[in-house]
Amino acid sequence: xxxxxxxxxxxxxxxxxxxxxxxxxxxxxxxxxxxxxxxxxxxxxxxxxxxxxxxxxxxxxxxxxxxxxxxxxxxxxxxxxxxxxxxxxxxxxxxxxxxxxxxxxxxxxxxxx
Amino acid sequence: xxxxxxxxxxxxxxxxxxxxxxxxxxxxxxxxxxxxxxxxxxxxxxxxxxxxxxxxxxxxxxxxxxxxxxxxxxxxxxxxxxxxxxxxxxxxxxxxxxxxxxxxxxxxxxx
Numbered sequence: 001x002x003x004x005x006x007x008x009x010x011x012x013x014x015x016x017x018x019x020x021x022x023x024x025x026x027x028x029x030x031x032x033x034x035x036x037x038x039x040x041x042x043x044x045x046x047x048x049x050x051x052x053x054x055x056x057x058x059x060x061x062x063x064x065x066x067x068x069x070x071x072x073x074x075x076x077x078x079x080x081x082x083x084x085x086x087x088x089x090x091x092x093x094x095x096x097x098x099x100x101x102x103x104x105x106x107x108x109x110x111x112x113x
Numbered sequence: 114x115x116x117x118x119x120x121x122x123x124x125x126x127x128x129x130x131x132x133x134x135x136x137x138x139x140x141x142x143x144x145x146x147x148x149x150x151x152x153x154x155x156x157x158x159x160x161x162x163x164x165x166x167x168x169x170x171x172x173x174x175x176x177x178x179x180x181x182x183x184x185x186x187x188x189x190x191x192x193x194x195x196x197x198x199x200x201x202x203x204x205x206x207x208x209x210x211x212x213x214x215x216x217x218x219x220x221x222x223x224x
Contacts, residue, residue, distance in 0.1 A: 004155075033212065035214070040122070040216065041216060042119075042201060042214050042215055042216035042217045043156070043201065043203075043214040043217075044214075045211065045212075045213065045214075048211055048212075050211075056211075058211070059213075090155050090156075092155070092212075094212070100144075100205065100212075101146070101158045101161065102146075102148075102156075102158070102203070102212055104155025104156050104157070105155055106153075106154060106155055107153075107154075107155055
């Protein structure tokens with residue numbers, strides 16, 4: 001019963017390095033989301049995808065790119081990491097329609113030095 | 114942009130006390146959800162409210178959706194240390210299924 005799986009769980013990057021955060025869900029959900037969580041800021045939406053092949057910007061998309069590879073997978077890429085991107089990143093998925101519940105992964109704790 | 118304001122941001126109480134946390138917005142939402150998040154974990158859904166004026170109860174937790182579907186409250190009766198966590202409200206509106214979160218209320222219940 002995997003649900004939403006994120007990798008890696010922890011990562012340290014140097015400023016300017018790139019990396020991709022992976023996310024996969026096995027619940028046949030159409031919608032997938034990437035959020036970042038910083039102290040006192042709650043969850044801020046970076047990008048979301050309402051269906052395979054579509055992506056839309058959220059509240060804080062600058063410095064990130066995403067790829068909805070197929071219905072199961074939604075990856076988040078940092079092309080040139082900056083210290084301001086130090087955060088905990090959460091991937092989530094939900095079915096489309098009203099009253100949908102979002103299921104979250106366990107998060108990726110990213111530190112950029 | 115649909116914004117959700119949660120208050121208070123922090124709340125520290127003694128076991129057995131009652132408390133209410135609020136989630137307010139100037140926007141109308143088709144549904145509003147409450148999540149609880151524990152350290153090192155992702156948020157987990159507690160309840161979804163859909164109809165204006167709706168009240169839902171989950172053991173000692175009572176959730177209410179405002180008549181105009183712009184605000185919600187969470188009331189906890191006789192709080193327990195196990196209720197400690199970050200409580201987040203999230204609103205869903207429009208046809209794009211985007212889920213927007215408030216900043217959360219960090220609740221600490223002391224034994």
